[in-house]
Amino acid sequence: xxxxxxxxxxxxxxxxxxxxxxxxxxxxxxxxxxxxxxxxxxxxxxxxxxxxxxxxxxxxxxxxxxxxxxxxxxxxxxxxxxxxxxxxxxxxxxxxxxxxxxxxxxxxxxxxxxxxxxxxxxxxxxxxxxxxxxxxxxxxxxxxxxxxxxxxxxxxxxxxxxxxxxxxxxxxxxxxxxxxxxxxxxxxxxxxxxxxxxxxxxxxxxxxxxxxxxxxxxxxxxxxxxxxxxxxxxxxxxxxxxxxxxxxxxxxxxxxxxxxxxxxxxxxxxxxxxxxxxxxxxxxxxxxxxxxxxxxxxxxxxxxxxxxxxxxxxxxxxxxxxxxxxxxxxxxxxxxxxxxxxxxxxxxxxxxxxxxxxxxxxxxxxxxxxxxxxxxxxxxxxxxxxxxxxxxxxxxxxxxxxxxxxxxxxxxxxxxxxxxxxxxxxxxxxxxxxxxxxxxxxxxxxxxxxxxxxxxxxxxxxxxxxxxxxxxxxxxxxxxxxxxx
Numbered sequence: 001x002x003x004x005x006x007x008x009x010x011x012x013x014x015x016x017x018x019x020x021x022x023x024x025x026x027x028x029x030x031x032x033x034x035x036x037x038x039x040x041x042x043x044x045x046x047x048x049x050x051x052x053x054x055x056x057x058x059x060x061x062x063x064x065x066x067x068x069x070x071x072x073x074x075x076x077x078x079x080x081x082x083x084x085x086x087x088x089x090x091x092x093x094x095x096x097x098x099x100x101x102x103x104x105x106x107x108x109x110x111x112x113x114x115x116x117x118x119x120x121x122x123x124x125x126x127x128x129x130x131x132x133x134x135x136x137x138x139x140x141x142x143x144x145x146x147x148x149x150x151x152x153x154x155x156x157x158x159x160x161x162x163x164x165x166x167x168x169x170x171x172x173x174x175x176x177x178x179x180x181x182x183x184x185x186x187x188x189x190x191x192x193x194x195x196x197x198x199x200x201x202x203x204x205x206x207x208x209x210x211x212x213x214x215x216x217x218x219x220x221x222x223x224x225x226x227x228x229x230x231x232x233x234x235x236x237x238x239x240x241x242x243x244x245x246x247x248x249x250x251x252x253x254x255x256x257x258x259x260x261x262x263x264x265x266x267x268x269x270x271x272x273x274x275x276x277x278x279x280x281x282x283x284x285x286x287x288x289x290x291x292x293x294x295x296x297x298x299x300x301x302x303x304x305x306x307x308x309x310x311x312x313x314x315x316x317x318x319x320x321x322x323x324x325x326x327x328x329x330x331x332x333x334x335x336x337x338x339x340x341x342x343x344x345x346x347x348x349x350x351x352x353x354x355x356x357x358x359x360x361x362x363x364x365x366x367x368x369x370x371x372x373x374x375x376x377x378x379x380x381x382x383x384x385x386x387x388x389x390x391x392x393x394x395x396x397x398x399x400x401x402x403x404x405x406x407x408x409x410x411x412x413x414x415x416x417x418x419x420x421x422x423x424x425x426x427x428x429x430x431x432x433x434x435x436x437x438x439x440x441x442x443x444x445x446x447x448x449x450x451x452x453x454x455x456x457x458x459x460x461x462x463x464x465x466x467x468x469x470x471x472x473x474x475x476x477x478x479x480x481x482x483x484x485x
Contacts, residue, residue: 099151101132101144108132108143112154164251166210166242167203170194173249174242183349193238197222197231207246212256215239219260229265236260270454272423273413280411292387292395293403295369300421301428303360304443305339307401307418309351311394312343313386319362320371335362339444343385343394356444426454 015036022032099110109132113125130150132143164172179190201218202210219232239257246252273281278301285294299305305313317327322334332338338359342349351357362370374380379392387395401418408416422443429439440451 097151097155099147101140101147103135104129104131106135108135108138108140108146110147110150112151114154163206163208165204165206167199169207169246169251170199170203170242174245178241178245184345184347188345189234190238193231193234197235198238207243207251210243210252210256212259215257216260219262223263229263232262233265236262270423271415271420272427273416273420275428277411277413278421278424281407281413281416284407284410290403290407292373293400293407295366295373296387296400296418297404297421298366298369300418301425302363302366303337304422304425304429305360306422307397308342308344309339309356310387311385311397312341312348313337313339314341314382315374315380315384315386316382318370318386320367320374330359332359333361335364335367336360337362345397348394351444353444353446355446358441358444360442423454426451430455 018036019032022035027035097113099112102109102111110130111127112130114128132138132146132150138146175190179187182190198218201221202214205214215236219235222232222235223229236257239260240255243252243255243257247255278297282294282297284290285297296307296310299310300307317332317338317340319325319327319332319334319336324334325332327338328340330338336359339351340357342351370386373386377384377388379385379388384392385394389395404416404418405414408414426439426443429442434442436448436451440448443451443454445451445454
């Protein structure tokens, strides 16, 4: 760097300051001249006029010329070598955040960290802006409330901490990741199991502190209270699923609920109406006050449909002519019905199992009845339900069950249910000689063993001949028994 022409006193001042700095760093005469040759060659002749001696330790070199005119010029002797860069330690990020409310133009907004998927498959965190509303529409306090709700929602998407309690893990992780993905019946089972039974008992305990003794004691206490074995089974299944989820999050390493021991479950004796009882039931249901239970009863007894399958039945999946039509991309023969979905309680869903997706024949009496239903119904479009209420919504299970039981009470079977009619179909098909493989398909069972469970009236005649042969052999008149003593 050329300093250019300067007054003599300024050149001396800069030279003096530079020399002082170099002395403080332990430079000798040769190093000082070399440094001046790089920075200001014009000042080299002045170095002979200066007293260049090593500075005494702890004693600064006096400056006597114009120290306030120019800033001090610092010249390093050589580039300082940096140590090799160490890899930054990856610190675990806190899964909780509070957020900071900001005004951005005419909007309230907050920046929150959210998870995202990197190209290599790993999960990273990034700041994402979230608008909360216009400043002229919501107050600052309302914006803070919306921000607090959003913060809770975002924080629940992160991995839970290892010191989380059972209640915190259930509400913040398990319910969102597992329970809400189940069908309506599954969600209701979890709600009735965790709400009044599991959370009040062990909700305040940490997930890492739960042992087999805790969950086994919970089941034993419920049994002592007189709770059913079915409820105990739901408790065990619910705890097992929750702890499996916790293992996936690496909160715990083993599932204590998998080793719970429960008493043997006893099932109530299954009931099946007789032919005469079903005939009497259909006769009562002819009354218009029971509509559409007559059609539902006939469909359940002939084709083994459960109530959810009948409630979710759409007109495009019912063939009331002898023509081949398409339903869901498959051929639907004439006078048949295709089962593809359920309507249980409040929502539509898939069938209970893949085996329940089946095509069943319709008897002519049922074809005529359904044709009459479609003729007088104002909801007969392709996307309409076969059985619906006045506004076109699906029929209510509770309402239809009350009508069925009211009719059943008149014929002496007040215990009747829609599932009992399905059991009647299984026994009727077996009595008429339908092969087991066909009966299994009609019922929509995944295994023949389940189909045999529905046959409460076994075919005695197939076994009677063998029993008679044994008796004839034992009691034949020409057989004598000699006893020798």
